[in-house]
Amino acid sequence: MGITYNSNNQLFTLETQNTTYQFQVDICGFLLHLYYGKKVSGNMNYLLTFYDRGFSGNPNDAEADRTYSMDALPQEFPSLGTGDYRNCALIMENSDGSFSCDLRYQRHEIKKGKYQLEGLPAVYAAEEEGETLEIFLEDPVTGVQAILYYGLLPQYDIITRSVKLINRGEGKVYIRKAASASLDFLSGDYDVITFYGRHAMERNVQRLPVSHGRQVIGSSRGTSSHQYNPAMILAEKNTGEKAGGCYGMTFVYSGNFEGAVEKDQYNQTRMMMGLSETMFRYPLDPGEDFWVPETVLTYSAEGLNGLSRNYHRCFRNNLCRGKYKNAARPIVINSWEADYFNFTGESFLELAKEAADLGIETVVLDDGWFGKRNDDNTSLGDWVVNEKKLGCSLGELIRRVNALGVRFGIWIEPEMISEDSELYRAHPDWVLRIPGRAPVRARNQLVLDFSRKEIRDYVFDQICSILDQGNVEYIKWDMNRSLSDIYSGSTQDQGRVLHDYVLGVYDFMERMLRRYPDILLEGCSGGGGRFDAGMLYYAPQIWCSDNTDAVDRVEIQYGTSFIYPVCCTGSHVSDVPNHQTGRSTPLKTRGVVAMAGTFGYEWNLRVLSEKEKEEIRQQIRDYKRYEPLIRTGDYYRLSCPQTDEIGAWAFVSPDREKVLLNVVMLKKHGNMTINYVKLQGLDPDKIYQDQNYRRSYSGSALMEAGLPLPIESGEYLAYQFYLREITEEKEE
Numbered sequence: 001m002g003i004t005y006n007s008n009n010q011l012f013t014l015e016t017q018n019t020t021y022q023f024q025v026d027i028c029g030f031l032l033h034l035y036y037g038k039k040v041s042g043n044m045n046y047l048l049t050f051y052d053r054g055f056s057g058n059p060n061d062a063e064a065d066r067t068y069s070m071d072a073l074p075q076e077f078p079s080l081g082t083g084d085y086r087n088c089a090l091i092m093e094n095s096d097g098s099f100s101c102d103l104r105y106q107r108h109e110i111k112k113g114k115y116q117l118e119g120l121p122a123v124y125a126a127e128e129e130g131e132t133l134e135i136f137l138e139d140p141v142t143g144v145q146a147i148l149y150y151g152l153l154p155q156y157d158i159i160t161r162s163v164k165l166i167n168r169g170e171g172k173v174y175i176r177k178a179a180s181a182s183l184d185f186l187s188g189d190y191d192v193i194t195f196y197g198r199h200a201m202e203r204n205v206q207r208l209p210v211s212h213g214r215q216v217i218g219s220s221r222g223t224s225s226h227q228y229n230p231a232m233i234l235a236e237k238n239t240g241e242k243a244g245g246c247y248g249m250t251f252v253y254s255g256n257f258e259g260a261v262e263k264d265q266y267n268q269t270r271m272m273m274g275l276s277e278t279m280f281r282y283p284l285d286p287g288e289d290f291w292v293p294e295t296v297l298t299y300s301a302e303g304l305n306g307l308s309r310n311y312h313r314c315f316r317n318n319l320c321r322g323k324y325k326n327a328a329r330p331i332v333i334n335s336w337e338a339d340y341f342n343f344t345g346e347s348f349l350e351l352a353k354e355a356a357d358l359g360i361e362t363v364v365l366d367d368g369w370f371g372k373r374n375d376d377n378t379s380l381g382d383w384v385v386n387e388k389k390l391g392c393s394l395g396e397l398i399r400r401v402n403a404l405g406v407r408f409g410i411w412i413e414p415e416m417i418s419e420d421s422e423l424y425r426a427h428p429d430w431v432l433r434i435p436g437r438a439p440v441r442a443r444n445q446l447v448l449d450f451s452r453k454e455i456r457d458y459v460f461d462q463i464c465s466i467l468d469q470g471n472v473e474y475i476k477w478d479m480n481r482s483l484s485d486i487y488s489g490s491t492q493d494q495g496r497v498l499h500d501y502v503l504g505v506y507d508f509m510e511r512m513l514r515r516y517p518d519i520l521l522e523g524c525s526g527g528g529g530r531f532d533a534g535m536l537y538y539a540p541q542i543w544c545s546d547n548t549d550a551v552d553r554v555e556i557q558y559g560t561s562f563i564y565p566v567c568c569t570g571s572h573v574s575d576v577p578n579h580q581t582g583r584s585t586p587l588k589t590r591g592v593v594a595m596a597g598t599f600g601y602e603w604n605l606r607v608l609s610e611k612e613k614e615e616i617r618q619q620i621r622d623y624k625r626y627e628p629l630i631r632t633g634d635y636y637r638l639s640c641p642q643t644d645e646i647g648a649w650a651f652v653s654p655d656r657e658k659v660l661l662n663v664v665m666l667k668k669h670g671n672m673t674i675n676y677v678k679l680q681g682l683d684p685d686k687i688y689q690d691q692n693y694r695r696s697y698s699g700s701a702l703m704e705a706g707l708p709l710p711i712e713s714g715e716y717l718a719y720q721f722y723l724r725e726i727t728e729e730k731e732e
């Protein structure tokens with residue numbers, strides 16, 4: 001395992017536990033990709049074929065060889081200007097106005113540990129956990145240098161890629177397009193899986209055949225967006241959850257992105273992930289450099305569940321940081337669906353009292369506590385406590401909450417500004433806005449220009465002065481609109497603003513985490529509008545969706561689980577009829593669904609019946625019992641809720657001794673047929689006992705034949721089966 005270089009044939013081989021990635025430097029100094037997939041041995045360059053192809057040009061230094069074309073050969077980092085007319089990873093605009101960049105190999109370095117990016121989130125690894133390969137490429141004409149970074153985390157079958165672009169030339173150049181990962185597949189028929197959605201219905205799964213013509217997902221909203229998640233999976237045709245080959249690309253970035261896949265003229269497939277070209281034209285003066293955000297690759301021969309497990313382990317252990325990375329997250333009650341804007345200090349304390357009585361650990365004061373914000377039209381930017389509404393200072397309120405034995409959390413939305421605010425009246429020029437144009441409004445709010453340090457500094461001080469008023473242990477960082485009117489008063493180069501905005505957000509978050517290392521940060525953007533691997537570096541959990549309907553959540557969390565671990569997925573039990581859909585589901589079902597995430601409540605606890613309270617107490621006891629398994633166990637999708645009658649998923653402990661199987665009946669019919677749910681990831685030779693019904697089964701039976709689900713009267717019923725290994729099978 002590890003990174004090796006064979007100097008005889010200039011061959012680089014990256015080996016993880018189960019995969020091989022290989023490429024070579026060819027005679028002209030181009031990097032040719034050779035192979036990525038299940039572990040193989042030997043030099044794979046026999047796969048390259050050379051034919052004289054019409055209208056596929058040849059690099060000048062190939063001389064008379066008309067069979068050598070960048071338009072047909074597989075590459076590591078395809079760049080516009082070399083005769084490759086397929087989707088390319090790099091487009092440079094040179095100081096003479098031309099668009100050519102011809103990068104050739106200079107040298108490389110192999111290092112222990114994993115590289116890090118400046119100012120950007122990335123997977124990290126200790127010296128003995130990871131390895132780094134740096135390949136230095138240069139365009140001799142413009143002096144543009146690209147350093148390709150490969151990070152290897154062999155134990156998770158993870159390979160990361162990033163690129164640093166450096167202008168070593170004399171004139172100013174512009175980056176017009178930059179992707180950090182490009183993969184060429186010489187043969188094969190694939191499907192592409194992507195995650196599309198909208199506010200309150202994020203990350204629906206779509207699987208389509210890869211065909212001629214580029215299939216592109218992306219965002220130009222300034223955030224990764226509800227509409228497309230920055231992740232793609234390329235799956236072999238026969239790949240399912242349990243078996244088959246599949247490749248993942250996940251972008252560690254929270255802004256505009258583009259993911260693309262295309263079958264080319266020779267039936268080869270190219271898959272790519274990087275920054276969006278829209279409104280992007282990043283300047284580099286001589287001596288300046290630019291980091292292209294990281295893409296995390298993985299390959300699994302064990303189907304989509306295998307791919308998800310690789311990502312889950314990596315993100316949980318080597319992307320999330322801080323005190324809560326490996327700790328049980330507090331059970332939260334959030335005031336939003338309990339009270340919306342209509343609370344007082346007293347009513348909030350009532351909520352905290354009920355929370356204490358039920359065993360809920362943290363109470364979060366959501367939107368509405370500052371300025372004169374009693375609806376969503378005002379006061380963003382005025383981070384001043386509305387003491388009149390609270391009836392006391394924030395410090396006093398927190399003390400009283402803490403005295404009940406409950407922790408305190410607070411909602412903030414630092415990137416935003418209301419036109420009706422003191423801040424806007426004082427600094428109307430602080431917003432993103434094109435001179436002479438009336439800006440697009442969304443939720444009646446505008447966006448602060450976070451690419452500007454002085455604006456971030458001001459907001460940072462305001463937020464700190466709030467956090468310093470008392471024992472704040474949790475922050476929900478929200479972001480409730482898409483960016484528009486991209487123009488910053490601080491630069492001539494508007495093509496840099498969107499990326500600088502994201503860097504600004506990361507800088508703010510990093511500073512906040514340094515100053516308040518013990519605070520648990522939860523990300524949020526109208527629910528799951530910025531649910532991406534970039535955010536997870538700062539916020540180890542993200543509110544999954546503003547839709548808390550248990551039935552919709554089964555689908556939303558199903559889509560989310562392909563890439564992101566459940567311990568990062570914010571999920572709460574809420575009232576019925578559900579506030580977003582009007583649907584009613586049993587309390588048990590809402591609990592089972594919320595347990596596939598960072599568990600909590602979003603509900604007016606003050607009006608609950610004694611029966612509901614008793615059920616909630618039991619729910620909390622159950623959750624605490626299962627919590628370590630949910631957080632650290634391997635996650636298996638066992639149904640497709642988009643098409644099946646059931647939603648089913650399981651957590652299996654790493655030692656395969658404990659299993660929590662969860663099922664929600666999504667469809668109801670007269671004289672129902674039986675649904676059997678087949679488990680995965682168990683030890684076939686172990687005997688598992690259902691802890692509630694005391695019935696035992698072999699692991700092989702549970703996996704090969706499955707468990708029949710009961711037919712009971714009622715809609716959207718849920719079941720939880722807690723199975724544990726027993727050493728001796730008792731006769732039933």
Ligand code: GLA
Nearest residue numbers: 336366367524525526527546
């Ligand atoms: C967004 C969030 C909600 C809530 C509101 C408050 O929509 O996703 O959870 O915090 O904002 O305005």
